Structure formats: C-alpha cells, structure tokens
Amino acid sequence: MELGTTAQRESAAYRCFRAARDHLLGHRDDLEAARAFPRPEGKHFNWALDWFDVEAEDNHATGLRVVDLAADGTLLRETALTFAELREHSNRTAGWLRAQGVARGDRILLLLGNQVALWEVMLAAIKLGAVVIPASTLLTADDLADRVTRGQVRHVISESALTPGFAGQEGDWTRIAVGEPVHGWLDYAAAADHKAEFTPDGLTRAEDPLLLYFTSGTTSLPKLVQHSHRSYPVGHLSTMYWIGLRPGDVHLNVSSPGWAKHAWSNFFAPWNAGCEILIVNQPRFSAKPLLDALVRHKVTSFCAPPTVWRMLLLEDLAAWRPPLRELVGAGEPLNPEVVQRIEQAWGVPLRDGYGQTETTAQIGNTPGQPVKPGSMGRPLPGYDVVLVDVETGEEITAAGVDGELCLPLESSPLGLMVGYQDDPERQADSTAGGRYHTGDVAQRDIDGYYHFSARGDDVFKSSDYRVSPFELESVLIEHPSVAEAAVVPSPDPLRLSVPKAFIVLVPGSKPDAETARSILAWSKQRLAPYKRIRRIEFADLPKTISGKIRRVELRGLEGQAHANRGSAQAAHRREQEFWEEDFQGPGIQ
Structure with missing residues (x-):
C-alpha cells in the first residue's frame, strides 16, 4: 500500500x-x-x-x-x-x-x-x-x-x-x-x-x-x-x-x-x-x-x-x-x-x-x-x-x-x-x-x-594462444614507473599479433628508451614468452566518461597504424613507441 x-x-x-x-x-x-x-x-x-x-x-x-x-x-x-x-x-x-x-x-x-x-x-x-x-x-x-x-x-x-x-x-x-x-x-x-x-x-x-x-x-x-x-x-x-x-x-x-x-x-x-x-x-x-x-x-x-x-x-x-x-x-x-x-x-x-x-x-x-x-x-x-x-x-x-x-x-x-x-x-x-x-x-x-580475464571483445590471440589484457596489465603496474597500462594486440606477420602496452608513467618518470627497456625487461622476467609485452607506447589512455579504458579505441589506433606501415613497419612508428627489437643484450633478448 x-x-x-x-x-x-x-x-x-x-x-x-x-x-x-x-x-x-x-x-x-x-x-x-x-x-x-x-x-x-x-x-x-x-x-x-x-x-x-x-x-x-x-x-x-x-x-x-x-x-x-x-x-x-x-x-x-x-x-x-x-x-x-x-x-x-x-x-x-x-x-x-x-x-x-x-x-x-x-x-x-x-x-x-x-x-x-x-x-x-x-x-x-x-x-x-x-x-x-x-x-x-x-x-x-x-x-x-x-x-x-x-x-x-x-x-x-x-x-x-x-x-x-x-x-x-x-x-x-x-x-x-x-x-x-x-x-x-x-x-x-x-x-x-x-x-x-x-x-x-x-x-x-x-x-x-x-x-x-x-x-x-x-x-x-x-x-x-x-x-x-x-x-x-x-x-x-x-x-x-x-x-x-x-x-x-x-x-x-x-x-x-x-x-x-x-x-x-x-x-x-x-x-x-x-x-x-x-x-x-x-x-x-x-x-x-x-x-x-x-x-x-x-x-x-x-x-x-x-x-x-x-x-x-x-x-x-x-x-x-x-x-x-x-x-x-x-x-x-x-x-x-x-x-x-x-x-x-x-x-x-x-x-x-x-x-x-x-x-x-x-x-x-x-x-x-x-x-x-x-x-x-x-x-x-x-x-x-x-x-x-x-x-x-x-x-x-x-x-x-x-x-x-x-x-x-x-x-x-x-x-x-x-x-x-x-x-x-x-x-x-x-x-x-x-x-x-x-x-x-x-x-x-x-x-x-x-578471477576476471577480460571483456570478451578484449581477449586476443598471440602465437595461437589466448591472451587476457588484464593479466598483463596487472604485471605492468607493478613496475615502479608505471601508473596505468592498457594492453591490446599489435599486428605481427609471424605471430598474428603480439601484446602491446599503452602506458601512463608515474610523475617523475621519463618516456624515453631507458624506461622502455626497463619495462620490457620486467615483462620478460614475469610473463610466459607468448604473453610478454613486445611493444610499448607512452601515451594517455582514452577512457569513457565513467572512467573505463577504451581498449577498443586503442585496438583501432594500432590496426590503422599497421595498415599505414605496410611492410616497413619499424620505420614508421610514433614518437614514443618502442619495440623489443630496439634493444639488444640480456636485459631483454
């Protein structure tokens, strides 16, 4: 009543x-x-x-x-x-x-x-x-x-x-x-x-x-x-x-x-x-x-x-x-x-x-x-x-x-x-x-x-293995220089795709090659080979108004970059983008 x-x-x-x-x-x-x-x-x-x-x-x-x-x-x-x-x-x-x-x-x-x-x-x-x-x-x-x-x-x-x-x-x-x-x-x-x-x-x-x-x-x-x-x-x-x-x-x-x-x-x-x-x-x-x-x-x-x-x-x-x-x-x-x-x-x-x-x-x-x-x-x-x-x-x-x-x-x-x-x-x-x-x-x-793995649309395959972005992001933010991270597939001719991380750094950290080397090495030490981060880019993360990371936008950005690069991928990267191929020695390879 x-x-x-x-x-x-x-x-x-x-x-x-x-x-x-x-x-x-x-x-x-x-x-x-x-x-x-x-x-x-x-x-x-x-x-x-x-x-x-x-x-x-x-x-x-x-x-x-x-x-x-x-x-x-x-x-x-x-x-x-x-x-x-x-x-x-x-x-x-x-x-x-x-x-x-x-x-x-x-x-x-x-x-x-x-x-x-x-x-x-x-x-x-x-x-x-x-x-x-x-x-x-x-x-x-x-x-x-x-x-x-x-x-x-x-x-x-x-x-x-x-x-x-x-x-x-x-x-x-x-x-x-x-x-x-x-x-x-x-x-x-x-x-x-x-x-x-x-x-x-x-x-x-x-x-x-x-x-x-x-x-x-x-x-x-x-x-x-x-x-x-x-x-x-x-x-x-x-x-x-x-x-x-x-x-x-x-x-x-x-x-x-x-x-x-x-x-x-x-x-x-x-x-x-x-x-x-x-x-x-x-x-x-x-x-x-x-x-x-x-x-x-x-x-x-x-x-x-x-x-x-x-x-x-x-x-x-x-x-x-x-x-x-x-x-x-x-x-x-x-x-x-x-x-x-x-x-x-x-x-x-x-x-x-x-x-x-x-x-x-x-x-x-x-x-x-x-x-x-x-x-x-x-x-x-x-x-x-x-x-x-x-x-x-x-x-x-x-x-x-x-x-x-x-x-x-x-x-x-x-x-x-x-x-x-x-x-x-x-x-x-x-x-x-x-x-x-x-x-x-x-x-x-x-x-x-x-235990959450990913939005259904966020899960991707790398070397024929299913990869959950959340698992990789959890490892990345343990790095002392990483404030936030979002992982998406980056097209690769050999592995179909490889994990790429868009990263926001903590105040005081520099978006340079040395920081990139450190983060990639951190990934290698803590993740299985098919999961490890192969590419990173220092950038702001697009988010919905409610604060959720728009990985769909990052996936689109990466797919378009791949289309523009063609066969000469490494020669056409964005300014703050680093690949593991850029670094030699036991720190990563």
Whole structure:
C-alpha cells in the first residue's frame, strides 16, 4: 500500500523488504547464510514510498552531505540534510513536478552534477512513477540530442549552466533549470514552495520501468538498459551486502552522476542500509583534499574506481587515519599490487566486486571472508553464476578454465535488467540458451572465487594462444614507473599479433628508451614468452566518461597504424613507441 506512513509501515511491501534487508545485515560475515535471504516478491513496490519515506519519518540523522571544495582544497560550502528533510523535500518536488505535467511513465532526462537537487528529483520521480534517464554532465550536444530522441524524453531537468547543450533542439518536452534562471526554462527553485504533502495517484507495480541507462560504450555504441522498480531498488540489496554497509555508516563513493555506479553506491545501497551518503566535489580530482575529507567526516565505508586508488597510492596513505572499516573498488578489476599496497597502508582489506549497468553487484569479496588479491570474489546473495564455453555453449565446471560469465535465468537473478529497449536482436543474444550473457570472460578457482580475464571483445590471440589484457596489465603496474597500462594486440606477420602496452608513467618518470627497456625487461622476467609485452607506447589512455579504458579505441589506433606501415613497419612508428627489437643484450633478448 502507498496510502500514508502508518499504512506503509504495516504494508506487505515494507515488511518483505525489511525482512530481506535485516537478514543480510544479520549475516554480514556468513555469505552462505546470507544467500538464503527471503526475497521481496510482491506485485507492487515503490521504494521511495514503501521504504525510504517510512524509514525517514521523524529520522533526524544525516542522510546526505554534499561538500564542495575549491581547486586548492579549501571548503566552499557544505550542505547536510536529514532523512526527514529529504522526505519532505522530495514530497514538495514530486508535487511540483506533477503540477508541471510530469506523469506516471513519463521519461525524465536528468542532467545534474552531485548537488542536492539530484537526490530530491530521484526520490520524487520514483514517487511519481516516472522513468529517469540519468545523463553525465560531460555529454556533448549530439549526445544529449540522441538521448532525447532515443529515450523518448518528455521532460528535461538540467543544471542551468548546461542548458546551452539543448540549444536548437525542438520538441514538446518540459524544460526545467536548476540554478540561475534561464529564459524559456522553468525554475526548479519554485519546487521548494510547494506543499509538503504528497499522495500517489495509484499503486506502482514492481515491474514498472524506473530507470533507463545509456551504457558507457567501451566496445560499441551505447545500449539502452531498462530497470524496474524491483530490479534496481531491491537488486541493490546485493550491493549493500557486498560493500558491507550498516545503519549509521558514513559512506563515500567516488562516482559521477549519469552512470550506473552512481545509483549503486550514491543512492540505493546506502539508503537500503540507512547510511549517510557523503559527496566530495572537486573542480579537478586531487588526492590530498579527498583524504582530508575521509578523516574530517569520519568515513567508515569508501568505494572508488581503480584509477582513483592508483592516484591515492601516489600519496603517503599512512599519514591519514580515517576510521575506515570497509574499502571496495569497482568499475574495472583491481590489480593485486593495488590491493596489497592499500592494505599495507591502512590495515583494511580492499575488496573487489563485479557487476554491470545491466545488473547490480553480482560477485564480490564480502566482509568477513578471506580476500584473494586479484579475485572478484564469489557470487553475492540473489545471484547464481556459471561459466560457459564461448564456442560450444557448454557449462564449464573445471577450475582454472576461461569462460563467459553468465547468469542462469531460471534462478531469477536479483538485479537483472528488464532488457535492452527497442533492440530485440541484442536482447535475444543476451539471453540465448536460457542464460544472461555478460560478455565478460573469467575463471573460477577451486575455492569458488572468480578471477576476471577480460571483456570478451578484449581477449586476443598471440602465437595461437589466448591472451587476457588484464593479466598483463596487472604485471605492468607493478613496475615502479608505471601508473596505468592498457594492453591490446599489435599486428605481427609471424605471430598474428603480439601484446602491446599503452602506458601512463608515474610523475617523475621519463618516456624515453631507458624506461622502455626497463619495462620490457620486467615483462620478460614475469610473463610466459607468448604473453610478454613486445611493444610499448607512452601515451594517455582514452577512457569513457565513467572512467573505463577504451581498449577498443586503442585496438583501432594500432590496426590503422599497421595498415599505414605496410611492410616497413619499424620505420614508421610514433614518437614514443618502442619495440623489443630496439634493444639488444640480456636485459631483454
């Protein structure tokens, strides 16, 4: 029921969700027992009304804190809202949006940075039964036009400074600006004056659409991923469990709005647990102010992508002593070297996990369980995982064998998307054989831990052996001069292709022949002959807006270079490119 707080507290939807959440919290250190949690299976569910509002009533604990820092790390402003205030603000916003014509099922393009309005609108949209299309603030005008068209957008809520990105776009869609008034746009500030009472216009079905994500496109153009009122709010109970969140925690997640990970760890998972969400905004990322914030705001749980962890390791982490209990990484696999160095500095294990825009957290190293550096962990509550031979389609049961990560559909994966919108061919491919196909390749060891190998499109052959870029990159970043690396195939007339590494150096290292010699020698000492790095190039790494390395772009760059070189390959290299043939002597050859 969604008819008022008392009715909500007694509703089956609330009781079922609470029972599932409490079971997971009660078995934080026992993964097998946690997997037996009672799934909320009701026909109707509206997370903002049936869960958040009930827990937020008269709750004066801080639910959201947004800290804005200047470029030099000094504090510009700090805004904190209690759960009760967030409940009231989102009620006002929902009522005001309804008055502007936002109705159940309407699609809202949300173009906001990490500001309070983002959380108010998200809660309000859920209450209204509208569908949110999160968008990154870094999108181009063409990107925005694509989202408005393919997303069938009825309303746009944008930062005032970003509204020029919609200039020239026609269409019958509502324009709402957050910030300074913009001519021709409604002023979001008016929502604060709307009445605080909100009554829904009916029940929300758990399978109704809630979110529509445009994926980051590491290997293809963005797909449109649709989630429901069940798949993400309920599905992120698995994410809450993986992170290890508890009521009263202060959780900081480094993620940009517009991408699935933001909803994972800056919205659903923390508020499923009853945590404070801490946001630290910087004009440009700087490690020291972020570390200062961890200490100042007594952060207990911290999540960041591998790129951020690597940048933090450039500092003396032991000089900061925040009260951290949980450390997790997501976005791309964590290299063992990073995991080990973080634990050495802070005495807290850095735990990796795995999921996709299409799902919630599927696999993870969970609190209280042994952590294997380099492993993604084991299947999380709500998910059964199998490995499938990419050529035969047969399930792989042996340990140490590469296979595609798949989710058996008969087990009803907890946070699996509704599907790809308006793309029946892609949808059929993704669910062929009664399994959801992730497209990612991994191995399972004898203890049931999964180890990431590569995106299916990233694996390549060299001398007729299959090569995983991630394995090679993990070796490379252990070299003291290497900050980041991306490995792709470089065409070779003898071996078909050889591994080539595009490398970003740590500050102070020179992109010269001596550094190249050292890195190539390091590779030879630690990798089998068919795996070792044969070519390197010092260059910036192209990334998606969400921070994932675009190996597809590097593969294309290398393929084009090969085509241009023809038979005289060695004579036509880029300026900071080195091959092992360039060096003689025992150091490499």
